[in-house]
Amino acid sequence: MKAAVLHEVGGVPRYEDFPDPVAGDGEVIIDVKAVAVENVDKAIAAGTHYAGEKYVGRLPVIPAFDGIGALPDGTLVGFGNIRLPYGALAEKTVVPQGSYKPVPDGIDPAVVTVMASAITAMSVRTAAGFVPGETVLVQGATGVAGRLAVKVARLLGAGRIVATGRDDAQLREVRAVGADTVINTAVSDEALAQAYLDARGDGYDVVLDYLWGRPSEILLRALVPRSFAFGKPTRVVQIGESAGTELALSASSLRTSGVEVYGAAKGFDAQTIDEVYQQVVTWTRSGELTFDVEKVPLSDIETAWRRTDLKGRRLVVMP
Numbered sequence: 001m002k003a004a005v006l007h008e009v010g011g012v013p014r015y016e017d018f019p020d021p022v023a024g025d026g027e028v029i030i031d032v033k034a035v036a037v038e039n040v041d042k043a044i045a046a047g048t049h050y051a052g053e054k055y056v057g058r059l060p061v062i063p064a065f066d067g068i069g070a071l072p073d074g075t076l077v078g079f080g081n082i083r084l085p086y087g088a089l090a091e092k093t094v095v096p097q098g099s100y101k102p103v104p105d106g107i108d109p110a111v112v113t114v115m116a117s118a119i120t121a122m123s124v125r126t127a128a129g130f131v132p133g134e135t136v137l138v139q140g141a142t143g144v145a146g147r148l149a150v151k152v153a154r155l156l157g158a159g160r161i162v163a164t165g166r167d168d169a170q171l172r173e174v175r176a177v178g179a180d181t182v183i184n185t186a187v188s189d190e191a192l193a194q195a196y197l198d199a200r201g202d203g204y205d206v207v208l209d210y211l212w213g214r215p216s217e218i219l220l221r222a223l224v225p226r227s228f229a230f231g232k233p234t235r236v237v238q239i240g241e242s243a244g245t246e247l248a249l250s251a252s253s254l255r256t257s258g259v260e261v262y263g264a265a266k267g268f269d270a271q272t273i274d275e276v277y278q279q280v281v282t283w284t285r286s287g288e289l290t291f292d293v294e295k296v297p298l299s300d301i302e303t304a305w306r307r308t309d310l311k312g313r314r315l316v317v318m319p
C-alpha cells in the first residue's frame with residue numbers, strides 16, 4: 001500500500017510503499033478515507049510532544065493516530081487506537097475491534113475529521129460551566145480551533161466575544177464569524193495588557209486559551225486589580241499552547257483576580273462527550289457550524305506537511 005512514512009524524528013513523512021497491515025486476533029483493517037493533520041501530529045513527529053515517545057520510539061512509523069475510514073463491510077467509521085507502526089496517514093491501517101464508531105450520515109468525512117476541534121471548544125461549557133450571556137475571550141482565535149471556538153461560543157449564546165490573534169487580516173475574518181472585539185497580540189507587553197483591559201467590559205467570564213505563553217501571561221497579570229479589591233472571577237480553560245508551553249503565574253493573579261484555571265478535559269466523560277458530539281453534529285447538519293478544510297491527496301504529503309499558508313483551514317489528507 002501507499003503511506004506517509006516518517007523515517008526520522010523531526011523529519012517530514014515521505015509518500016512511499018509500505019507493507020499492508022495484517023489483522024491479528026481481535027483486530028480489523030480500516031480503509032482510510034480522511035485524516036486531519038493537526039499540530040499534535042507534527043509535534044509528535046518532531047519529538048516535541050509530551051506523549052510522543054510511544055509513536056516515534058521505533059521508526060519507521062506512519063504518523064497520525066485517528067481518522068475516518070471504512071470497515072471491511074463498507075461502513076464508514078471514525079477510528080482511533082491504531083496499532084503502530086500503522087498510523088492513519090496511509091491507504092490502510094489496523095485497529096482493535098470496536099475502536100471505531102459510525103460517522104454521522106450526510107456529513108463530508110473530511111469535515112467529520114475536524115469536528116473534534118469543535119468538541120474541544122465545547123469545554124467552554126463542560127469545563128468552565130459557561131451560561132448564555134457571559135463574556136468569552138478566545139486566545140488564539142485565528143487558528144482552526146480558535147475560529148471554531150468563536151463560532152461555538154456564538155451558537156451557545158455568548159453575550160460578548162473577544163478574540164485575539166497576531167494578524168489584522170485574519171482577525172477581520174474572526175470578527176466576521178462572530179467575534180465582537182478583536183485584539184492583535186503583536187504589540188508591546190504594555191500595549192497588550194492595556195488592550196485586554198480596554199476590551200474586557202465588565203470582565204471576562206471565561207477564557208478559552210489556545211495560546212498559553214506570553215499572551216496568556218500578560219492577560220493573567222492584567223487581571224490583577226490595581227487596588228485592594230477582588231476582581232470578577234474569570235474561568236480559564238487551558239486548551240492549546242501555540243505561543244508557549246509555560247508561563248509565569250504571579251501569586252497575586254490567583255490571590256486577587258478570581259482566576260480559576262481548568263484543563264479542557266475537565267468535565268469530559270463518555271456521556272458528556274456523546275452529548276457534545278450530538279450537538280456539534282446537529283449544528284453541522286443545519287449549517288450553523290461550518291468547517292474550513294483544505295483537502296489534499298496522500299501523494300502530496302511532503303508538500304502539505306510543510307505548508308504554513310493554511311490560515312484557519314484544517315489540512316485533511318484523503319488517501
Ligand SMILES: NC(=O)c1ccc[n+]([C@@H]2O[C@H](COP(=O)([O-])OP(=O)(O)OC[C@H]3O[C@@H](n4cnc5c(N)ncnc54)[C@H](OP(=O)(O)O)[C@@H]3O)[C@@H](O)[C@H]2O)c1
Nearest residue numbers: 039117120140142143144145146166210239240241242243
Ligand atoms: N486539546 C485539544 O483537544 C485541542 C484541540 C484542537 C487544538 N488544540 C491545540 O490548540 C492549539 C491551536 O490548534 P489549531 O489546530 O487551531 O492550530 P492552527 O490552526 O495551526 O492555529 C494556530 C494558532 O496559534 C497562533 N500562533 C501560533 N504561534 C503563535 C505564537 N508564537 N504566538 C501567538 N500566536 C501563535 C496562530 O496564529 P497565526 O494564524 O497568526 O499563525 C493561530 O492562531 C494547538 O496548541 C493545538 O494543539 C488542542
